[in-house]
Amino acid sequence: MPTDQLSITFAALADPTRRAILAQLTQGEASVTEIAQPFHMSLPAISKHLKVLERAGLITRSREAQWRPCRLEADPLKDAAGWIDHYRQFWEENLDRLDDYLNQLQANTHSQENPDDSCNTL
Amino acid sequence: MPTDQLSITFAALADPTRRAILAQLTQGEASVTEIAQPFHMSLPAISKHLKVLERAGLITRSREAQWRPCRLEADPLKDAAGWIDHYRQFWEENLDRLDDYLNQLQANTHSQENPDDSCNTL
DNA sequence: AGTACATTTAACCTATAAGTTAATTAACTG
DNA sequence: CAGTTAATTAACTTATAGGTTAAATGTACT
The missing domain is CATH 1.10.10.10 (Winged helix-like DNA-binding domain superfamily/Winged helix DNA-binding domain)
Structure with missing residues (x-):
């Protein structure tokens, strides 16, 4: 309440x-x-x-x-959206980390033939 | 619940x-x-x-x-923000004025019976 | 005045939210 | 093992949410 x-x-x-x-x-x-x-x-x-x-x-x-x-x-709703928006970086950051992860995967496995495999694991 | x-x-x-x-x-x-x-x-x-x-x-x-x-x-929060965002147009100022204007129009012509008309104006 | 329609209020039920204190589980420490 | 710290569970209280049906209110139409 x-x-x-x-x-x-x-x-x-x-x-x-x-x-x-x-x-x-x-x-x-x-x-x-x-x-x-x-x-x-x-x-x-x-x-x-x-x-x-x-x-x-x-x-x-x-x-x-x-x-x-x-x-x-x-x-x-303006205020509600404003509040939520402070957290936007935290759900976009996840994507960034995902991106980092993918880059790392690709770097570590760059001798493998098919780079799409790393995507398929997601 | x-x-x-x-x-x-x-x-x-x-x-x-x-x-x-x-x-x-x-x-x-x-x-x-x-x-x-x-x-x-x-x-x-x-x-x-x-x-x-x-x-x-x-x-x-x-x-x-x-x-x-x-x-x-x-x-x-991504989904919450997404839901709220559908309403963004309704809190942005010019749209509010437009809405007021449309409502006024509707009030002035309220002898018309078909409620769908008001939808079509949007 | 009487009837019909639109909406709210009243009274009630049941489930759950939010807090409390006391007891319990779980892991570390000497 | 006994004691301490971290966190949860249990049992309970109180208030509110969300729904119901039945009655009341307000407005319009003949």
Whole structure:
């Protein structure tokens, strides 16, 4: 139950239903029943998911007659992406090491005929 | 309690303690007590956090005598970043303005009934 | 005013997350 | 072997997440 914004954002994203809702909203605003349609889940359940997304700032809702259209607000994702991006070097570094490894393999076995073999071992 | 990898990854990130642990591990491997040191939290609590991170594939652990050094594994963050990146266009400013403009257009012509129209404008 | 539709709230259930303390396992050390 | 250090497991508490059904609210339509 952490209350910092980043935790709330990540927690909101940690559910496939909510991620699917966000994906749907990239197509434009939608009402609650429209949003609920693809899921086999009760309307109150969807309502709760929307509340989670709203609390995370990932959607906003307006009133239009008896509908409460939901709209994607991607701003919090900026911070999430920013946080993750600090680690980019650590998953690219793995590739670098892999690259080093391949180079080493190739160097050590340069008398072998087929250099593609070293790739096949991966 | 979703079991897909992306949900597990986001859930693991949805806690400031765990994010801090990952940040610490960017400095290199660390034992459990070393990891625990900055937090006012019991060792079993840290142990549980580490288990969550391990299940998410964000750390791996080896044995070295009585220590179990933890090591950052950033790979799952690649997928998380990839997912979020689909939304980049929605937080970049000019697109926001465009979106506002389109919504305004839609509001001004809201007598039109076909919701697919709003999709086609994107 | 009465009915239908859209959405939320209430009340409840079950599972799990996050923490605690106390006990246990495992490896080293004298 | 006894003692120390590192880490996990067990047992427990409390709070919350995610779902349900049934009732309540708000708005529109005749």
